[in-house]
Structure formats: structure tokens, C-alpha cells
Amino acid sequence: MNLELDRIVKISKEDELFTIRTISERIFKAKTLILAQGNRPKKLGVANEEQFLGRGLSICSTCDGPLFKGKRVAVVGGGNSALQTAVEMSEITQSVMLIVRSSIRADPVYVKMLESKKNITLHLNSQVVSLHGEKFLSGITVKNEKGEEQKIDLDGVFIEIGWLPNTDMLDGFLALNEKKEIIVDINCHTSMAGVFSAGDVTSVKGKQIIIAAGDGAKAALEAHEYLLKAASR
Numbered sequence: 001m002n003l004e005l006d007r008i009v010k011i012s013k014e015d016e017l018f019t020i021r022t023i024s025e026r027i028f029k030a031k032t033l034i035l036a037q038g039n040r041p042k043k044l045g046v047a048n049e050e051q052f053l054g055r056g057l058s059i060c061s062t063c064d065g066p067l068f069k070g071k072r073v074a075v076v077g078g079g080n081s082a083l084q085t086a087v088e089m090s091e092i093t094q095s096v097m098l099i100v101r102s103s104i105r106a107d108p109v110y111v112k113m114l115e116s117k118k119n120i121t122l123h124l125n126s127q128v129v130s131l132h133g134e135k136f137l138s139g140i141t142v143k144n145e146k147g148e149e150q151k152i153d154l155d156g157v158f159i160e161i162g163w164l165p166n167t168d169m170l171d172g173f174l175a176l177n178e179k180k181e182i183i184v185d186i187n188c189h190t191s192m193a194g195v196f197s198a199g200d201v202t203s204v205k206g207k208q209i210i211i212a213a214g215d216g217a218k219a220a221l222e223a224h225e226y227l228l229k230a231a232s233r
Contacts, residue, residue, distance in 0.1 A: 004028075008037075008169050016230075018194065031230065032223045035170075035182060035190070035197040036216060039163040039207075044076065048131050056137025056156050061085040068093055068156045074140065076128055077160035078103065083110035085160050090117045097152070099123045099142060101161075128157070165201045177203050188219040194230075196222050 006022040011033070013019070020028040041059040043049055049057065058064040061075075065088065073093050075086040078100035086098045087110070098120055104111060114120060125145035132139040132151070139153045165181045167174075175183045175191035182190055182197040184204065190197050198215035200207045 010169055011173055013192070032194045032226050033196070034216075034219045034223055035195065035201060036199045036212070036219070037166040037201050039165045039200045041159060041163055042161045044128050044131075044159060044161075046128060046130055052131055052133060052137045055135065056133065057131065058156060058158050061089060061158050061160075064156075064158075065089060065092065070094055071155035072153070073097070073156040073158065074099055074128075074152070074154055075158045075160055077162075078105050079160070079162070080106045080110055082106070082160035083114050085158050086120055087113045087117060089158070090120050094119070096120045097123060097154070099126050099128060101125070101127050131157075163200070163207075167201060179203075187222050188215055189222065194226055196226075 004026075006024050006026060008020055009023050010021040011018060017029045017031060018033050020030065020033075022028075053059070068089070069092045071093055072095050073089055074097040075082050075089065076099045077085075082098065082100075083104070083106040086096050090096045096117075096119060098114070100123065102125060104124070114122075123142060123144070126142050128140050129143045129149065130141040131137060132141070137155070137157065139151060140157060141149050141151045143149045165179065167176055167180050167182060170176065170182065173192070174195065177183050181203045182201055184190055184197050184202045188196045188198050188202075196219040198219040199212035202215070204211065204215065
């Protein structure tokens with residue numbers, strides 16, 4: 001097995017082989033493919049966002065949450081993940097601001113948990129428009145539906161506004177759903193023979209490590225069977 005550190009920018013099929021082109025202009029060819037490139041977190045879309053990632057701006061409360069014990073933080077998002085993060089962080093931080101672009105879209109059980117916390121303040125119909133700080137994040141500016149802006153001093157921000165599948169290089173090559181996820185059947189087959197997919201990049205509803213690992217094993221078995229049938233023809 002070879003491990004290549006590169007990024008794929010285009011996949012095509014020529015004759016019986018798949019051709020993979022990378023950002024470094026390398027070309028690989030294969031008889032079958034298993035796509036398991038996962039997804040990436042949505043960004044706030046504000047200036048200096050990359051600068052503050054890991055320096056007060058986080059996309060993983062499980063990883064970074066303990067670093068903000070006793071501090072002031074904000075959580076951006078209005079779904080289940082955002083409310084769960086806000087509730088969990090309220091247990092260890094001084095205060096939590098929950099910033100929701102429109103309205104809360106979480107399940108009632110999370111809403112009830114949120115309402116029970118006294119150190120969580122809710123900002124509906126609001127969005128983060130700028131980040132402040134030097135080496136580390138020290139504050140944000142929030143704008144509400146009326147266009148009014150408020151600068152707020154805090155120590156950290158957790159982004160929980162969803163994920164995007166890494167399928168940009170597949171446009172027109174495979175069938176994708178409305179979320180740009182790869183459509184697969186129960187056995188990890190995609191819309192093209194010889195191409196299989198597994199994990200969070202697929203249309204499978206459950207986005208869990210154990211599900212992705214199981215589907216990865218299924219995809220490998222299906223790819224092996226595909227190669228055996230191809231060799232016997």
C-alpha cells in the first residue's frame with residue numbers, strides 16, 4: 001500500500017481505467033475507486049478566520065473545550081450540535097453566548113436543556129461579522145436583523161453551523177444529492193460502476209465513526225468483488 005500526500009482536483013474515466021489528477025499535477029490510474037474523503041466544517045466567512053483557528057476559534061468543542069474553563073465563549077449555530085455544545089460548555093465556562101443566524105432548529109430535548117442553563121444568553125437573528133484580536137481571539141462583532149452591530153469581548157468561539165462534503169472534484173462525474181453528498185446504495189455502490197464510497201461524504205444519514213468504518217469495510221469487499229468479476233471477463 002502506498003500513501004500519497006496530495007489533493008485530488010479531478011477524476012475521469014478513460015477506457016476501462018479511472019484517471020485521478022492532483023493539485024500537484026500528478027496523474028494516477030486505477031481499475032476501481034473507493035471515495036472516502038469525508039466532509040469539512042462550514043466557515044463563518046469573515047476576515048481573519050484562518051488566522052484565529054486554533055487561537056480562540058474552534059470547530060471542535062470536544063477537542064478544545066477544556067481550554068476555556070472559567071472563560072467567556074460564544075457558540076455559533078442553531079441546530080442540535082450548536083445547542084449541545086452550548087449546554088456542555090456552560091458546565092465549565094463562566095458564560096456562553098449562543099448566536100443564531102435566524103431561529104433555533106434543534107430538537108425539543110436540546111431546547112429544554114438550553115432553557116435550564118442560567119449562564120447562556122441567546123442572540124437570535126444575529127451573525128458574527130468580524131473577529132478581533134492580535135495573536136489570539138479577544139472579541140467579536142455581532143450584527144442583528146436591524147443592522148445594529150455590537151462588539152463583544154470574549155475568549156473563544158465555537159463554530160457549529162454544519163458541514164460540507166468534499167465533493168467539489170466530482171461535479172458531473174457522479175450522482176450527488178441536494179447536499180452535494182455522493183449517492184450510494186446499501187452496498188456502497190455509486191452511480192458509476194467500479195466506484196464505491198463510504199463515510200460522511202455519502203448520502204448515508206448517520207454521520208458516525210462506527211458507521212463510516214463499517215461502510216468502509218463493505219466498500220472494500222465490493223471493490224474486491226468488482227475486480228474479480230472484471231478479471232474473469
